[in-house]
Amino acid sequence: MRSNIREQAMPRPDHTRALHAALLTAARGLPVIPLSRTKLPAVRSPHRDEPRPAACRGECGRPGHGVHDATTDPARIRALFAVAPWATGYGIACGLAPYHLIGLDLDVKHGSDGVTALDTLARTHGFTVPETVTVLTPSGGRHLWLSAPGPVPNSAGRLGPGIDVRGLGGYVVGPGSRTVAGHYLLLPGSRQHTLGEAPAALLALAAPPPAPPRGPEDAAPRHPAEKRAAALVRFVLDSQEGERNGRLFWAACRAYDAGLGDALAPALVTAAVHTGLSEREAAATVASAGRLRASAEP
Structure with missing residues (x-):
């Protein structure tokens, strides 16, 4: 009986690998949170049983507020993973200082090809996508990590078919994560890259659209x-x-x-x-x- 209890209490390999990868990413100055196999935040909301949960972003002092829990502190990361032993991945919060990370999610599903769309966008607007950290997704797509002087908004498909932008308030799944779709892995040779700076033309395209007319x-x-x-x-x-x-x-x-x-x-x-x-x-x-x-x- 005791051996069974020990086996149940032992961390799962996917959980351990995700925690290790999250700590390495946080050491680069990028705040992280644990994710479940569904790619959603793994720590459950402390307000989940309230009839009308308040719009709390962590002011209550308890974990479970999604991307607002993101941190680079190793002790806090370990604590977050400890309260979510089912976590098999981690997310990297975008838009936060000092790097204001932008995650370019290039999808190749549902008839879209985000990689080709980004190449076309770059040629059309005269910019070059810099070498940067690149993550291979289970579906065959890619996540490109770029730094920016300030936060940009999230958007889906606005830059082109198959191009989603993860900005302030969003997150990207980190390499070393396992989800229901499969593993997220660093592109070979990508580990040595620093975060590439987002081209000014790309930032202009990703900026919030002008305020619409009143009405x-x-x-x-x-x-x-x-x-x-x-x-x-x-x-x-x-x-x-x-x-x-x-x-x-x-x-x-x-x-x-x-x-x-x-x-x-x-x-x-x-x-x-x-x-x-x-x-x-x-x-x-x-x-x-x-x-x-x-x-x-x-």
């Missing part, structure tokens, strides 16, 4: 992908008791169908929590939608 008809995001994302989040927020889980699952399926699933998952979970679902239940529902979409792919 309700002009308040919605202009890019079709952003409109779609906003509509799906609103669909979840408008849920009533008895339909919340079903509406969340439908919205998550539509997000994955549109190639927005990974980028929109945290926002969908947050919206569902605001309707009264627990964070654990909401995350499980979104993950189920992702698995369903993945199983339908040829």
